[in-house]
Amino acid sequence: xxxxxxxxxxxxxxxxxxxxxxxxxxxxxxxxxxxxxxxxxxxxxxxxxxxxxxxxxxxxxxxxxxxxxxxxxxxxxxxxxxxxxxxxxxxxxxxxxxxxxxxxxxxxxxxxxxxxxxxxxxxxxxxxxxxxxxxxxxxxxxxxxxxxxxxxxxxxxxxxxxxxxxxxxxxxxxxxxxxxxxxxxxxxxxxxxxxxxxxxxxxxxxxxxxxxxxxxxxxxxxxxxxxxxxxxxxxxxxxxxxxxxxxxxxxxxxxxxxxxxxxxxxxxxxxxxxxxxxxxxxxxxxxxxxxxxxxxxxxxxxxxxxxxxxxxxxxxxxxxxxxxxxxxxxxxxxxxxxxxxxxxxxxxxxxxxxxxxxxxxxxxxxxxxxxxxxxxxxxxxxxxxxxxxxxxx
Numbered sequence: 001x002x003x004x005x006x007x008x009x010x011x012x013x014x015x016x017x018x019x020x021x022x023x024x025x026x027x028x029x030x031x032x033x034x035x036x037x038x039x040x041x042x043x044x045x046x047x048x049x050x051x052x053x054x055x056x057x058x059x060x061x062x063x064x065x066x067x068x069x070x071x072x073x074x075x076x077x078x079x080x081x082x083x084x085x086x087x088x089x090x091x092x093x094x095x096x097x098x099x100x101x102x103x104x105x106x107x108x109x110x111x112x113x114x115x116x117x118x119x120x121x122x123x124x125x126x127x128x129x130x131x132x133x134x135x136x137x138x139x140x141x142x143x144x145x146x147x148x149x150x151x152x153x154x155x156x157x158x159x160x161x162x163x164x165x166x167x168x169x170x171x172x173x174x175x176x177x178x179x180x181x182x183x184x185x186x187x188x189x190x191x192x193x194x195x196x197x198x199x200x201x202x203x204x205x206x207x208x209x210x211x212x213x214x215x216x217x218x219x220x221x222x223x224x225x226x227x228x229x230x231x232x233x234x235x236x237x238x239x240x241x242x243x244x245x246x247x248x249x250x251x252x253x254x255x256x257x258x259x260x261x262x263x264x265x266x267x268x269x270x271x272x273x274x275x276x277x278x279x280x281x282x283x284x285x286x287x288x289x290x291x292x293x294x295x296x297x298x299x300x301x302x303x304x305x306x307x308x309x310x311x312x313x314x315x316x317x318x319x320x321x322x323x324x325x326x327x328x329x330x331x332x333x334x335x336x337x338x339x340x341x342x343x344x345x346x347x348x349x350x351x352x353x354x355x356x357x358x359x360x361x362x363x364x365x366x367x368x369x370x371x372x373x374x375x376x377x378x379x380x381x382x383x384x385x386x387x388x389x390x391x392x393x
Contacts, residue, residue: 001017001020001021003017003021003028003030003037004030004032005030005037005063005067005281005304005379006063006067006168006169006379008165008166010379011163011377011378011379012375012377013375013382014280014308014309014382015308015309015312018039018306018308018309018312019312019321021037021039021306021309022039022040022309022312022313022314025293025294026040026043026292026293026294026295027039027040027043027292027293027295027297029295030304033067033302034300034301034302035066035067035283035301035302035303035304036292036295036297036301036302036303036304037304037306038292038303038304038305038306038310039306039309039310039313040293040309040310040313040315041310041311041313041315041316041317041331041333042293042313042315042316043292043293043310044305044306044307044310044333044337045310045331045333045337046292046293047284047292047303047305048305048336048337048338049337049338051290051292052081052338052339053288054286054287054288054290055284055285055286055287055303056080056284056285056286056287057077057078057079057080057084057284057340058072058078058079058080058285059072059078059283059284059285059302060072060073060078060283061077061078061282061283061284062282062283062379062380063281063283063304063379063380064169064170064379064380065078065283066283066284066285066302067283067302068168068169070169070170073224073227073228074220074221074224075087075221075224075225075228076088077228077340081339081340084339084340085339086212086213087210087212088343090203090206090207090210090212091203091206091207091343092343094142094203095343095344095345095346095347096346097346100346100347100350101350103347103350103351104350104354106141107134107138107350107351107354108354108358110134110137110138111134111354111355111358111359112358114129114130114133114134115130115358115359115362118130119362119391122390122391122393123388123389123390123391124388124389125386125387125388125389126241126242126245126359126387126388126389127238127239127242127384127385127386127387128385128386130355130359131237131238131241131242131355132154132234132238133151134238134351134355135233135234135235135237135238135351135355136150136151136154136230136234137150137151138233138234138351139154139229139230139233139234140153140154140230141202142202142203142229142233143201143202143203143204143226143229143230143233144200144201144202144203144204144205145201145202145204149189150230150234152185153182153185153186153226153230154230154234154235156178156179156181156182156185157178157182157227157230157231157235159174159175159177159178160175160178160179160182161175161378161380161381162174162175162178162378163377163378163379165377182227183223186223186226186227187219187220187223189226190219190222190223190226191219193208194208194219203225203229204222204225204226207221207222207225208222232342232344233344235278235381236278236279236348236381237278237348237351237352237355238355239276239278239376239381239382239383239384239385240269240272240273240276240278240348240352240383241269241272241352241355241356241359242383242384242385242387243272243273243275243276243278243383243384244268244269244271244272244356245356245359245366245368245387245389246368246373246384246387247271247272247275247276247323248268248325249366249367249368249370249389250323250368251323254268254323254324254325254326255365255366256365257325258325258356258360259360259363259364259365262356262357262360262361264325265353265356265357265360266349266353267325267326268325268356269349269352269353269356270332270334270349271323271324271325271327272323273311273332273334274311274312274317274329274332274334275311275312275323276308276382276383276384277307277308277311277333277334277382278381278382278383279307279308279336279380279381279382280306280307280308280379280380280381280382281304281305281306281307281308281379281380282305282307282336283302283303283304283305284302284303284305285300285301285302285303286298286299286300286301286302286303287299305336307333307334307336308382310333311332311333311334316329316331317329335348362391363389363391363392364391364392364393365392366389366390366391366392367389367390367392368387368388368389368390369388369389369390372386372388373386373387373388374386
């Protein structure tokens, strides 16, 4: 078979392709992009853990940066480990498990506030009306932004990631217009808080004040930080929650178990993340030669860490193709692995669990309008972006 991560089939729902790719032994070479697609769990794990010194993050992590050469935002996710740690450390304490747990009451209150009118109506889109808004507001809170700005800027980010059928990269007029508007508004915001530092809060205040090795962040760097935290803070956990609600509706016994005991919500969250991993692919570039299960990786070649495939690898997970909240396993790739492992994993787990628990408390035996559900169409995110639900009475 031929695999291209920008093909229509791959961008629509890649799991059937991944099932085929995992039948081969080792990585799959994509000559067009001088890239190796790592689709097996153990290959991704090994490169991330054992070869971190042999790869670089400076070419970016999204496919559009690494494979298409689109500009790489200067921020800590696209820095190699030593520099990455220095800039990540500025907000690291905010994401420790103990500090994250201090926010549980606030996030619970926000979830209930958003759910109340939706539950009264009885029918709503679980993704767009509830979890997407919940996590956009929360991401903005961590950045010191008011809810209105968070939601508006998240919508513009979504527009920059919109892909038409057959589109490769951020190339449409729609993408360009949204990107220009987003940058204009964010630069205006940064100029405003430069002039009035007391208006800055959360992570942005810390990054405005930060100095690392004698270097302070410029306006564009702060804009990049805003975009990155709004993107990752509100663009993957909602997909996991939407997937959990969707797949539970397809498995009535598991759905009933969670409704009867909301303490099972974390199990539903993690199984949805494993089964339908929202961070489909992130990329690296080799800086040294090394081998992975018989495949010789050359310096300068690109690497696709296909997490969504690895999390369904039959060699790692028994009955990997089945959704089962009662399964157990020792390892997973939900938050990545290695020095660039997800900074917000404790927050995502806690907030995702709260979002599901609060929904299950009011949902009853809900139904999902399956024909109206849609998935993200693109090369980066995977999962549902519309899940219409009808609450049980």
